Amino acid sequence: MTGTVAENRIVRPYGDTTGDGMVQMSFTLPVPHDKRAEGAALQLAAKMGLDPAMLVHAKAMGPDFTFFVVYGRVTHLVDLSAVQVHEREYPLLSxxxxxxxxxxxxxxxxxxxxxxxxxxxxxxxxxxxxxxxxxxxxxxxxxxxxxxxxxxxxxxxxxxxxxxxxxxxxxxxxxxxxxxxxxxxxxxxxxxxxxxxxxxxxxxxxxxxxxxxxxxxxxxxxxxxxxxxxxxxxxxxxxxxxxxxxxxxxxxx
Amino acid sequence: MPRSAPPDRKLDLDAATVRRARALARQAGRPLVRLARTHTTVSVERAVLRMAGITGADPDGIPWANRLVDAVREEVGLEHGVALPVWDAMRRGRHGDLTELAQKASTGGAQLRIPEGRDAQAAGAAARRQVAGGIATIDRRRREREGMLRRIGDAPRQPWIYLIVATGDIHEDIPQAQAAARGGADVIAVIRSTGQSLLDYVPEGATREGYAGTYATQENFRLMRAALDDVSRELGRYVRLTNYASGLCMPEIATLAGLERLDMMLNDSMYGILFRDINPIRTFVDQRFSRQVHARAGIIINTGEDNYLTTADAVEEAHTVTVSQLLNEYFAKEAGLEDWQLGLGHAFEINPEVPDSFRLELAHAMLARELFPKAPLKWMPPTKHMTGDVFRGYLLDGFFNLVGAMTGQGILLVGMMTEAVVTPFLSDRDLALQNVRYVLDAAGNLHEDFHPRPGGFIQTRAHQVLDEAVALLQRIVDEPGQGALLDAIADGTFGLMKRPPDKGKGYDGVVRQADGYYNPATELLEGIKR
Structure with a gap:
């Protein structure tokens, strides 16, 4: 198994199964909590590449804000060969x-x-x-x-x-x-x-x-x-x- | 401010050891009180002028209080205080008010002198009258608070829930503070801009740019207090406001806090010395004056013991917290503060990887509770072991809240799971408040059932920390030299830092009082009749 991981240059997030692409995120929108707010949260999730997106939690924070937790599958792929790391010339020490x-x-x-x-x-x-x-x-x-x-x-x-x-x-x-x-x-x-x-x-x-x-x-x-x-x-x-x-x-x- | 239930004696502390600890703290601190009584500082003198009503700043933003004190110092020296030369000049010249005198003095046109004989008596009496006006305002503000607490109501329970706002812009802080109060905060603290503690003047006016915090100014105090008064009426409970009387302008900030009805002020006896490299003598002189003002204004001080544990190991150095609490208590009471005004600090900073870390935290928190049964202790959340793993941090904050609920803390600073990551999001604050509410609702009365086993882990640990604290106090008292605590600070006894009494920031602003030194504010605050 380790061999395939090393060779596999393209990866997806891992929820509980290889390749499922599952991620979680939370965010706040400056809108009162109602059906439209929940729709807005799903729209944001879709634009961020979550498909399908599940809105698992929405809660009003005061009259003007709503907090969301969203789970979903990201459509994006990560190409490990294209990852660039900026090397510091010295190691960070405690x-x-x-x-x-x-x-x-x-x-x-x-x-x-x-x-x-x-x-x-x-x-x-x-x-x-x-x-x-x-x-x-x-x-x-x-x-x-x-x-x-x-x-x-x-x-x-x-x-x-x-x-x-x-x-x-x-x-x-x-x-x-x-x-x-x-x-x-x-x-x-x-x-x-x-x-x-x-x-x-x-x-x-x-x-x-x-x-x-x-x-x-x-x-x-x-x-x-x-x-x-x-x-x-x-x-x-x-x-x-x-x-x-x-x-x-x-x-x- | 009665606490809901007096804490039971659960630790079986030895009464003689507790008495000895207090006696040693007194012995260690007394030489510094003597020092504070025989010295003054530029900031103490500026505070006298502020009590007498001086306001405003020159076009460069330097307050007239600074200009006038600098002029007095240059022309006649500060050894006699500002009151005599300033009110002598007010009597002799045609100056509309102190601000006008300061404007003239800053260009050398005030002809200052140290008055003698009848002139000195007359100047002293005039100074005392005018400063008494400022103190009357502070008294009025205190009665205002007491009246609002009666009419509007107080926080529903202890611990009071303490939340921080810090946008840098007072006009952004206000809606955030109001939102936090609506979300359940009983106390709002406005963090100061980075570096304000090292400014040797208090900025003027409403400020919209600060770095990682908002400048403490009289106008910012006024704006925020007014906004919280509005939200207090809306919520039916008085929401307290907190700021920082620390750094080089401690006496002035304390004065402004009294004038603008702030309710709590951070005010530690050694924090500035150890963590900001402020001169030790400057700190002790400034601190005594600021605590006298806080005592008068009915302000609760919050001390800074949590800071020791961010630099030192929270288990090995637990006793330094106890020592600092005892010293803070001694200095506070000497300055006239009462038990209910002592928000002595301590913190949940033990490495969660240490076995039994929660039991150790409980032992330490109970020790503080039983040593200072009438003080509204300030319980500070984990910071050092918050890693950026916000989920684990949320759990740690829950355990922190649980200790707070089980040990009857007076003030609970709400921990943020995003500590050390970002300035808290709106949602972080909301989640943190849910965490506090859940724990207090679920376990708020657990202290009734919770009695550590006699001779068990918690009792043994508490006794050990107290014994170590007594041993450290004994070492401080045994220091050679006449300054006990001052020598210990110079030697690096606290927090690894060596801070000699003739080094550090603000030392050039310390002046030994001459015979005939007169400070009407100190006289009035100490209740000395003429």
């Missing part, structure tokens, strides 16, 4: 895995320095990544036993950032940029990366990471940084990246 990896590769705490630079006073981004409170249900980097976080806060001057990086022997410098007026985020980032290149030999320079909602994640070379994170990045992604990148750096030597 905090525990990240801590263990740091212990193994660094044999000391990983030091992360964070700041908003320039006139930017929006620390929401850097705080979401660093504060233990975290973001999107994930704890911030402070939560990681093996990461030492130094958060310099807002409106940090680039020379101060470099000095702090030296004083703390930072492994990575995280900079958040929210304000994009006249491309301030790009200018600030270039100024920052240039300052680090000037004051560190290239093999000793900390990882430079910037984040913010308006960055192009592929622009690392132009901005002189190691990694760019965009909107919606979680602390776990940043931690996983840092572990991966630092391990890779050490590997050649």
């Amino acid at each position: 905090p525990k895995e990240a801590n263990n990896a740091i212990k193994r590769t660094l044999r000391r705490k990983l030091v992360v320095l964070g700041a908003c630079i320039g006139t930017d006073a929006h620390t929401v981004g850097i705080d979401a990544i660093l504060n233990i409170k975290g973001f999107a249900g994930e704890k911030g980097l402070e939560y990681y036993r093996e990461i030492k976080v130094v958060n310099l806060g807002a409106q940090v001057l680039v020379p101060d950032l470099v000095a702090a990086s030296r004083a703390e022997k930072a492994d990575a410098v995280l900079v958040s940029q929210v304000v994009t007026q006249r491309d301030a985020h790009l200018r600030n980032t270039r100024e920052m990366s240039a300052a680090f290149r000037e004051s560190y030999p290239s093999d000793k320079r900390p990882l430079l990471v910037v984040g913010g909602p308006r960055f192009d994640e592929t622009a690392t070379v132009g901005l002189g940084v190691d990694r760019i994170f965009g909107r919606g990045t979680t602390p776990g992604e940043v931690a996983s990246y840092l572990v991966h990148a630092l391990a890779e750096r050490r590997a050649p030597s």
Whole structure:
């Protein structure tokens, strides 16, 4: 049986029999519950490719909304050979895995320095990544036993950032940029990366990471940084990246 | 706010151990109360001005309260408080009101000074009169609530069902909140925009854009309370409104909540320090003032113990919840809050894969219930072990509701099966309320029949957690240095975070009081006669 599954490039959802194509879904329509509402739910199901569709549950939620549960056979096929997976360049680690990896590769705490630079006073981004409170249900980097976080806060001057990086022997410098007026985020980032290149030999320079909602994640070379994170990045992604990148750096030597 | 039935003593807790736990909490907290009495902060001083009626903001959106406090600080320092220099200037100059004075002061045209002798007495008396006007409004709001509870009626039972709305737009929040109330919610909480806790000012006006929440502003408070008053009359039960007195503007937000008749406020003694890296001294000074306001306004506070369990293991660290509850109780009572105002927090966060996880949850919830028999405990749903499998999450929420029903919780935050997936759909909220209603209707009186076996698993576990809590409190009290709890916070005793007293956000807004410091609000709230 396993052989046929591997060879079978076309699959359908599985309810209780191979090939039955059965799925379930639930949704709400902004209409009062009556016969017409139920008809509307079946129309939506049909347009989504359910044929036949069974309306198994409909319930009024207040005077203006109706909630539906629908079961049905989807007419769509899934072509496994056409599935595209976007590979992240690093594996996602849990905090525990990240801590263990740091212990193994660094044999000391990983030091992360964070700041908003320039006139930017929006620390929401850097705080979401660093504060233990975290973001999107994930704890911030402070939560990681093996990461030492130094958060310099807002409106940090680039020379101060470099000095702090030296004083703390930072492994990575995280900079958040929210304000994009006249491309301030790009200018600030270039100024920052240039300052680090000037004051560190290239093999000793900390990882430079910037984040913010308006960055192009592929622009690392132009901005002189190691990694760019965009909107919606979680602390776990940043931690996983840092572990991966630092391990890779050490590997050649 | 009488509870339906006083909880029986089911855990056979040792009365001497309970007394000892309270005595240690007092010992740990007392140095911080001393600190709070001898310091002030920019936010406490701004709250004084807000009580006296200052409103509005400059064209950049910076409130006049901030502008005036900044001007006082720059010209004469904050060591004496804002009241004396501000009302001295009001007496000497021709300023229509505080807002006008703030406008002049922000351009250096107010000629502030620290008055002395008779001038100081006159300025103090004028300040006290004007602040008393604000406190009279807070008193009126409290009587208004009490009157509505009598006339319209209260929630039909406890636990009160607590639901969150958070669209970012106050005009979207309002219909959602009204729909939630119609669906059965007794308490509506409007979550704040991400990052508001770190703003050192309170935004102005009705706001339509927030990130993952809606800004707490006086106008937003007013709009939402008015909308809930309408729906309260429609439903024949008073629907309570909750917001957050936390972060850098705790005292001001507490004041605005009192002025606009909010009913409950999140207000934890250590949350900002541990989870937001706010300076510890700033937090304790701000917190004491905000709790004095809450006490006066008849507001129920909700503490944040659930947060510890989202970072630490809910079994191993269960006793830290108890320790925090005891500390929150001490600080709250010292500030004048009564038992019925203490919504002490705890949460259903044990990993469901742990054997006997439900029995452990029951033991922990019963311990909180019996340690604080008169407090309306706030019971928080699972978040950490909600995986995105919404079906399993719905079952977990059902078990959470069952513990709530069996242990006489006062406030039950409704768990969403889409926790950690999306902001709840309308249907998620409806399903979650059905879950709560089913469990409360089916098992609401189960506590009458439920008596854990003497010396059995549940009793033993509760005793163990209490003993561990006492041991931790003892360690805190034994810390070298004079600050006990402050030193423990600096050492990372709580939630792994090391938070030294001279670090963290908002430290630059802390000022040691000079001789002759005067704060009419504190004086009035503490009932000191002149």
